[in-house]
Amino acid sequence: MKFTITQKPENGILGGPKNKTILICSNTGSYTITIDQYGGSRQISIISPQEGITKAFLSIYYDLETLLMLLDGQFYPVTHVFEDGVDITLSWKRRTLPSYHSADFMLGAQNVLVDFNEVLEPQLLFDWSNLRNELDLIHKVVLYCLSSVEMPKDMQCTFMTEIFEGLSELVHEKKPEFILPKIKKGDSKLQNYLLEIIPAFGTLIFEREMQCNLEAFTQILVNSRNRIAHVKSKQKRTYLRDGQNLIYLMKMSLFYRTILFQLLEIPEGLYKQKLTLRVQAINDHKVTQEFLKQLSECIDK
Incomplete structure (x- = not known):
């Protein structure tokens, strides 16, 4: 299975080109994660032998997405989502939580503190997954506080x-x-x-x-x-x-x-x-x- 999501700021572009590929192995399987940032947008692809978007598969993605938000200070709007070549953008946007839409005061290059290309490794993603679970409601509340929710x-x-x-x-x-x-x-x-x-x-x-x-x-x-x-x-x-x-x-x-x-x-x-x-x-x-x-x-x- 191949899952691809493209993100791009509404008013601006992302610097690049940048590329990072890591291999994640867990008790649910193996996942090859690639982030390509070029042409002003960011494309995240996850490839796994597993079929379908399983709970474990989505967990890997959201661990990655929330880690990137810590580094960038913001979530970038999703423009396209494909599952094995099939466009699922509309259904994806419908199920995205409001907390994954950043407030205007969090937007912009000035809020990016760490370049993902310099730190993203399997161990960091694993450590963040554990820390995120321990934070539990704390991190969920933070995301809403920094979101565009009215x-x-x-x-x-x-x-x-x-x-x-x-x-x-x-x-x-x-x-x-x-x-x-x-x-x-x-x-x-x-x-x-x-x-x-x-x-x-x-x-x-x-x-x-x-x-x-x-x-x-x-x-x-x-x-x-x-x-x-x-x-x-x-x-x-x-x-x-x-x-x-x-x-x-x-x-x-x-x-x-x-x-x-x-x-x-x-x-x-x-x-x-x-x-x-x-x-x-x-x-x-x-x-x-x-x-x-x-x-x-x-x-x-």
Whole structure:
């Protein structure tokens, strides 16, 4: 069986030519995966002795597709899908989840952190498959937060913030040297976890926030989460407003991706320069500058 899917950005082209072929062997069979990027589009083909699109076959594809999204920061729109030469594009698009359509703020070459051609190997795909299973709902929620699903940005930012509680616990399991704090009665577990995981893994992304007031910053994130998740009425506490939600959706998406890169042992040298440029562009935004000024004034906690 041969399965081929072609992707292309709606407003832009993909760089190339790039080509990568890997062989995946599992208890369900063997799969030859080839990614060809040329002419502005990307073609992914999977060849297997198995007949028909089985559950195992689709699992291989979606492991690959979600791994590529981590590297690229976005899903590229599907233009054509063929199964053994038969066009199944329409049926494929009908069953594609809304979370596989990226939000406009995730689109563009500036959000690509790692070139798939440099890192894609069978072991990485295997490790990602296992990690994805362990992340479970965490990763599913992240995909919806970064998708084009029509949802208020403050809600998306709330759920994106919330995932760092579970992610912190998973990081601790994977990296015991990362020690979670003991939570005193009445203290916010989410804030205490953020106060640990940001200095441990997010100094480049949140350097400015750390310089201004990390405790106040994490309290604002928690206030924003509480306001939405607990359906609070108007409060005096400070929370993210208007464009600030979008700014921190973008920053936390970078934070989430780079934490996973470290868990997958992708060398920092492959993405640090691109990450630095992306963070700088976000920090230069007027909304970010105004928020950081407010933060440096030690606003209420």
